[in-house]
Amino acid sequence: MKQILPLLVGALLTISISAQNKTPDEKDIATIIKKHGIDNSQVMEIASYMTDVLGQRLTGSTGLKNANNWAESKLTEIGMENSHLEAWEGFGRGWDMTHFEMHAKAPTYWPIIAYPKAWSSSTKGTGDVVYLNATTIDELDKYKGKLSGKFVLLEDIREVEEAFEPTAKRHDSESLVKLANATQPIPSQRRRRGGNADAAALRAATWELLETEKPLATLDRSRKGDLGTVFVSGARTAEGNARENDKYVVPQMTLAIEHYNRIFRMLEQDIPVTLTIDSQSNYTNPEGNENNVIAEIPGTDLKDEVVMFGAHYDSWHAGTGATDNGSGSAVMMEAARILIETIKETGIQPRRTLRIALWTGEEQGLFGSRKYVGKHFATAAESGFAVASLKEDQKKVSGYFNMDNGTGKIRGVYLQGNQAVSPIFREWLKPFHEMDASTISLSNTGGTDHLAFDMAGIPGFQFIQEPISYSTKTHHSNMDNFDHLVGDDLKQAATIIAYFIWQTSQRDEQLPRKATDLKYE
Amino acid sequence: MKQILPLLVGALLTISISAQNKTPDEKDIATIIKKHGIDNSQVMEIASYMTDVLGQRLTGSTGLKNANNWAESKLTEIGMENSHLEAWEGFGRGWDMTHFEMHAKAPTYWPIIAYPKAWSSSTKGTGDVVYLNATTIDELDKYKGKLSGKFVLLEDIREVEEAFEPTAKRHDSESLVKLANATQPIPSQRRRRGGNADAAALRAATWELLETEKPLATLDRSRKGDLGTVFVSGARTAEGNARENDKYVVPQMTLAIEHYNRIFRMLEQDIPVTLTIDSQSNYTNPEGNENNVIAEIPGTDLKDEVVMFGAHYDSWHAGTGATDNGSGSAVMMEAARILIETIKETGIQPRRTLRIALWTGEEQGLFGSRKYVGKHFATAAESGFAVASLKEDQKKVSGYFNMDNGTGKIRGVYLQGNQAVSPIFREWLKPFHEMDASTISLSNTGGTDHLAFDMAGIPGFQFIQEPISYSTKTHHSNMDNFDHLVGDDLKQAATIIAYFIWQTSQRDEQLPRKATDLKYE
Structure with a gap:
């Protein structure tokens, strides 16, 4: 056994070098993504404009309207295509x-x-x-x-x-082990007021x-x-x-x-x-309609399929929605930028279409994402959050990645009860173990936009983030301002999410799905 | 050796019981003071009126004027005599x-x-x-x-x-040992801006x-x-x-x-x-004069001598001066109340006169206390903080106790370089070891009103207090409000200070003094 190992390593090394001579292999992609995400980061510049200059982004407000217009332009500026506002109805007036x-x-x-x-x-x-x-x-x-x-x-x-x-905390091994050992989540009852x-x-x-x-x-x-x-x-x-x-x-x-x-x-x-x-x-806004911001990086051989990633962009009004959810929005915009720079550098095109969504109306009930899913992928039940049936396009969404837990860096990912995706994500986290991201939790997280996808049978995920001061100081507070964003954490998050999007785009199969009772229309 | 100890304890017990049969001994006084200070405390009621109702007490402001009038009445109400405002000059206008x-x-x-x-x-x-x-x-x-x-x-x-x-802390054994091991302080140079x-x-x-x-x-x-x-x-x-x-x-x-x-x-x-x-x-207040609030509990056989205790009463304007220095002011008023209740209960009168002073103009340069000392006990030097010579009445002040380090309870006392007072204070802290007050530090504290006495050769002391959130959150901030007072801590402080005042009053000798080069006029 002892003599076999060096030979095996030698063989792997040969393969790796030969791969580098052709196209960048997975390890190289991670390295290139890290370069654009960590060394050449623009996440804090994006976040500063979004929070300091645009300010509060309460759904329906003039602030959000201006912020939507800026995001639409900014996504074009960083190189995305088909950047546009996509309307949804029924929110009510703004303030x-x-x-x-x-x-x-x-x-x-x-x-x-x-x-x-x-x-x-x-x-x-x-x-x-x-x-x-x-x-x-x-x-x-x-x-x-x-x-x-x-x-x-x-x-x-x-x-x-x-x-x-x-009042500010990071995960320790105890809290991560607890997450890692979480069992299959029980579908949550909607909490009664x-x-x-x-x-x-x-x-x-x-x-x-x-x-x-x-x-x-x-x-x-x-x-x-x-x-x-x-x-x-x-x-x-x-x-x-x-x-x-x-x-x-x-x-x-x-x-x-x-x-x-x-x-x-x-x-x-x-x-x-x-x-x-x-x-x-x-x-x-008496007509009561709102917009999500949508933009794409077109795919190639599997371009009819999409990988979606997003975050809610709306905020409450007393702060500037920096950690809820300027952080998630800026990270997703930055992930798109990192991917575009990576595509430019490597010449490798995404196989599936990559689509960003900046949701609105999340704070009042995940409206933007639910309306979007309800329009494209599923028909909503007559009342409540449930989905009644699925549309054909639901089959084309390989997965959806969301971020909405503040400024903390990524320590791993919640499987949202989707056990089959575990070995895939475990592999994808490997290049980021050195950045402290390695935990896979079968557990789910609630209260934000990936649920709209999850309920429609589309694999939707949130990441395990460092808590920092989110629940104690910034989440829905007047102090949810840029100064409580941690730049190094957001760079890491954007980098890892960019890699997850990329891998979801490039694999032959879509991400495995959880079993569902929902029927196609 | 083993057999001697029980005998000795027995002997001490006999003495203690026989003392109880005559007049309350020192241990009883501590018990009675604790009852009034801990069980029947009014310190938080005093502090709430002082901060919530009277509000900010910037020197020269209408707020402080109202607060002075209230304190003058309140000290009479709790049973002090000769409560009055004592003017000092030269502060300048208020705001x-x-x-x-x-x-x-x-x-x-x-x-x-x-x-x-x-x-x-x-x-x-x-x-x-x-x-x-x-x-x-x-x-x-x-x-x-x-x-x-x-x-x-x-x-x-x-x-x-x-x-x-x-952001909030209490002392631990490490920080207390450091204080206990402090060496003779070096007279501080006035810091240049x-x-x-x-x-x-x-x-x-x-x-x-x-x-x-x-x-x-x-x-x-x-x-x-x-x-x-x-x-x-x-x-x-x-x-x-x-x-x-x-x-x-x-x-x-x-x-x-x-x-x-x-x-x-x-x-x-x-x-x-x-x-x-x-x-x-x-x-x-264009005439620019201010007032300290002074009141007394008259002494008996040594009534021409005084024990002074006080705190600055003025504050900055953005909060309500709760920890700087409503806490010290309320504790000193409460200490007076505790002593009056103790006198009523025991029938024992103080030997020396006990005099409270609520100082003003502290925040702008210890004006109130320096002017008071300059009027009664010493002649100030032509410039700076120094004293030029001493008045005869300086001899009549046995000691001065001050509190101005926030809401934290007392862990001990600073000797202010006065080594000779160490065994006395060590003895006086004994009834309060159970309340965590036992540390004697040769060190000094600066920046507040006991310095006016110390510089005039009068033993002036501050106590070692728990830091709590004083330097991090409340000292000179808009958040220096009643909610950041810790009631149990203030009760303990008032109780211990009452006991120190009482002991200073009742001992045959005055407190030992540090050597001084100052001459009497």
Whole structure:
């Protein structure tokens, strides 16, 4: 045995050298992709323009419209073809925040750190603060006729804990082993919104009261966040959808916890508190349609088949959507750029067509990706997220790669329960073991656009990423800004994803699929 | 040996019991003080009113004036005598922030988290942003005539690091042993303000230019802080003092780092940035005098001697001065309350007079404490912090205890180089070993009011405190708010300090003093 090994290595070496003399082999492709992805990276330039210059990209907003136009041009500029906006319907109106300020006036002045929830109606005025503290529908009665012109606190104090643990983290061997040992995931039940029927009835009655009373604003302090970091997303209504045209939406403000608690503590001490607000916004886009951004690198012998890759491009409005999901969007645009540079350098063309998609409406329910899949690959069920039947073009999509878990580099990939793809991805990760990416997890990840593909029987994947500060500080917060992107991590992610796209394009077979009960139309 | 020990313990036990039958011994006093300080604490109620209700307490501001009046009443209410405001002169005008808002208008709207530096002149308007990037005085020429109506960036980008280490900390045995092993401190040289003569000349020329040009505002991003935490103190001038009446002070704004960097990165990409600001403030108190708050618990047989304890009460303006130094002020007020309750319960009167001082003007140079010491105990040198000679009453102050290092509980005490006091304090800490306070450090701490006493030859001390989030998050920041006070820590601190005051009052001798070259007048 000992004597055989050197001979074998010698033989492999010969093959490798002879391959280099013809066309780049797989190892060379990885090297070339790494050169363009790591040494010549442009991911941070893309991300800076996307977040710093274009800013927030709330679906339906002017910000997203401008960002879509920029992406369409930028994808052409980097060398993609057929770059275009592809419309989808039924989102509802958009919302542009045009001015926001809030201050305490009494007992003493201070400027308040707060943000309106998206789709809040405009509001302006000065008034006192009351705490709406009702545990039953009957208790709501005492607030009737008393909330107009007031600021209404909706929540009790939340205690703030000092950060004796790091708020930013990377995976360690323990957490990776746990992922690697994950068993076949159980199809998740759609989570029902909080609590029991009584609680739901109280909530509905509370919001009906608020919509009747029309306070200056309701105030809350979000479930997490401190020290100036505020987590804020969309406004709610008693019933229906805040995106319906002409619908009045109670102005809903989320305050920095320190400012919320300060107001609450003063009320507890019977100190009257007076605030002033000027929150202005425009409802936009009354026809309610939106666009995804789509572009391609054409394939050759298998050009009717596609490899798709994408990320949601829309964001919430208080930050600039840097880690949610400027990072994923910039990485996917950069992956396309890396592949184009690799094609130029090697002269090797992709076999399948490579198609990028920057989705919109993800934050409100994966709308962009579901509408896209619903148009091209499957017919949606009448209600909910489910798919009823499959279209013929579903067969042409070999796979879809998504990124939407922040700025952290890739430590591996979730198989989304697709065991058959495991040996393939294991092989593809080999050139990136030196970059810490080697874990294969049978587990799935939820809550983002690969699900639209997965539910239509198309292999759709997310990667295992370093958590960094995603869940603790940036995801849906006012501090989701460029400064919390980690450049080296994004370079690594773009490089690995480019390689996965390339390999999916070049293999003879499509990626193996999970069994499905869905039928073709 | 083995047989002797039980006998000895037995003997000690007998003495202890017999002492209990007469008057409370030292151990009992500690127990009673702990009961009032820990079980019946009011420190968080005091701190909440001081920070939440009274708010910022910038020296010279209406906020501090109101806070002084409240403290004067509150000290009477808890049972102190002779509570009064004691004036000191020469501070200069005060400054009340009455309105602040700042927004980006182009290329896209967002509300900016920022604060004016204290004593900034009011400013209102909309304008473009320029980066003042001069490394020599000659290079300033190109900005002449071009800064009026503009926002002027003064600093390069500061890279933001994610928090892979905790931002809040407690001492561990390693850091305490280091403190315990500290050697005799070397008298510190007064630190000279940054750099060489060229740098100083450039700074002066820059501020002269800015005072001539009168931009809408200068913008900086402070040395530390991120994620919505902004560190901001006082405005600067080319020469002289921003507190001089009628002096124009360039409006100087400190921005959240993410917002500052975002603007800077856009300028780097040649994207014009337009901001709008409305920063309004009133200059107050043109006569320029201030007050410390003083109150006493009268002594008995040694009533002409005093034990002093205090903390600076003034704060910066962007937060509510919770850890700097609402914590110290509330703890000292609470220590007084604990002692009064202890006196009521035991019937034992203090021998020396116990005098609390809530100092003002600390943030601008320990003015309140230095002026107080200069009036009663020593004559100040003509310039600088030094003392020229001592007054007779200096002999009557046994010691001064100060607290000004945030919310952390006490782990021990700094001897401030006073070795002779070591065995005394070591004994006094014994009842608090169970509360983690046991370290004696020969080292000194600087930068706060005990120095005024120390320099006049009066034993002045600060305690070793847990760091918590003081230097990383709250000290001089907009997030120095009540929520970052740790209640259990403050209770412990008030309890231990009450006991130290009591022991200083009751011992036959005054506390030993360090040798001094100063002469009595």
